[in-house]
Amino acid sequence: MAEANPPGGVGLAAAKRVVEHALWARVRVQRALPGRDRPAPAPMPPTDVLRTAAQWRAAAAECRRLRLPLHWDRPKNWDALGAVATVLDVVGRDGSVLDAGSARYSSVLPWLRLYGLTDLVGNNLEFGAEVRRDGVRFQYGDITSTGFPHGRFDAVTCMSVIEHGVPVGPFLAESARILRPGGLLVISTDYDQDPPDVSGHRAYGQPVRIFSPAGIRELVEIAGTHGLKIRGELTFDHSERPVHWKRTGLDYTFIRLAFDRV
Numbered sequence: 001m002a003e004a005n006p007p008g009g010v011g012l013a014a015a016k017r018v019v020e021h022a023l024w025a026r027v028r029v030q031r032a033l034p035g036r037d038r039p040a041p042a043p044m045p046p047t048d049v050l051r052t053a054a055q056w057r058a059a060a061a062e063c064r065r066l067r068l069p070l071h072w073d074r075p076k077n078w079d080a081l082g083a084v085a086t087v088l089d090v091v092g093r094d095g096s097v098l099d100a101g102s103a104r105y106s107s108v109l110p111w112l113r114l115y116g117l118t119d120l121v122g123n124n125l126e127f128g129a130e131v132r133r134d135g136v137r138f139q140y141g142d143i144t145s146t147g148f149p150h151g152r153f154d155a156v157t158c159m160s161v162i163e164h165g166v167p168v169g170p171f172l173a174e175s176a177r178i179l180r181p182g183g184l185l186v187i188s189t190d191y192d193q194d195p196p197d198v199s200g201h202r203a204y205g206q207p208v209r210i211f212s213p214a215g216i217r218e219l220v221e222i223a224g225t226h227g228l229k230i231r232g233e234l235t236f237d238h239s240e241r242p243v244h245w246k247r248t249g250l251d252y253t254f255i256r257l258a259f260d261r262v
Contacts, residue, residue: 019072020105024133026069027110031134038114041066041085046258047232049191050078053242068114071107075243076160079188079256080107083157084115086231086258090184093117095154098178100143100171101161108157109136121153144170151180160254163190165206169222176226179261185228190243191216191255193236201248210252220257228259 042062050056059078063070071077084107087097093116099108102122109120113134123141130139141147143158144167156175162168175185190210201208211219213236220230234257241251 016103016105020133023069023105023110027113027134030067030114038066040088040115041081043089044082044085045232046082046086046090046186046256047230047234048082048256049235049238050075050242050254050256051238052240056242068111069107075254077107079159079254080111082256083108083159083186083188084111086186087112087155087157087184088115090231090260091154095119096152097121097155097157098123098146098148098153100146100156100158100175101166102138104131104133104138106159108159110134144174146174146178148178150177151183152178153183154180155184155186157186159188160190162187163209163211164204165209168219172219172223172228173226176223176228176261181261183261184231185223185259185261186256187259188254188256190252192241192252193238196250196252198248198250201250203248208248208250210250211255216255216257223259227262229262231258231260 056075056078059081060070060074063077063081071080087095095117096119097112097117099122102109102124104122109122112120113136118135120136122136122138123143123146125140125142127138127140130137143161156179162171179185192210193213195210195212198208198210220234238253241253243253244251
């Protein structure tokens, strides 16, 4: 079995902590600066496939224009920016948002904080005691059984999480439960129209998964049984594999899916 390097370890944990504190320090500084309102991101399809490296480079350039701190893994700026653009368009700047399976150094919640949202929560099984960063709450939680009240959130985002051993049906059911009617779910995940062979590859204690078109269609079908309707056009083709996972040696891409809670 080809086991990817684990996410833990003293060195990596320290590096993540440095990135986390630098990110939130920048958020606090930017929010304190006087000046014009931050413009909204340019429109992006709510549901889309990352087709070329040029697209994630364009997303990174857009983040620079908007003065949003870039994710160190540059392709991830594409799915995060699309999620934030959709949240701002559908929910607005007064909404409540859960980032399911969040990391404190990932992009969605700090970017939404820079746009003025105040009711922001991230949960993850790796979290211990609750931590707050510029008013954003990070707490222990299972994304398939969160413990939040029915209809608690206007939006739920889940970026590059479900491919890591998450049972898709329970996750979609729980997301639908904690979303208000008319709420928004945005998911991104590893994808390929013709997935590479992942046999023998493991990461984060789970077999590596790269969703195929059939897997995505199944996900959308399950979502529909829980009152989640796809927003935008579902497409599958891509001309490049613009994402490279160095620790596994795999090349693939991302897909981003948005759903309305009906």
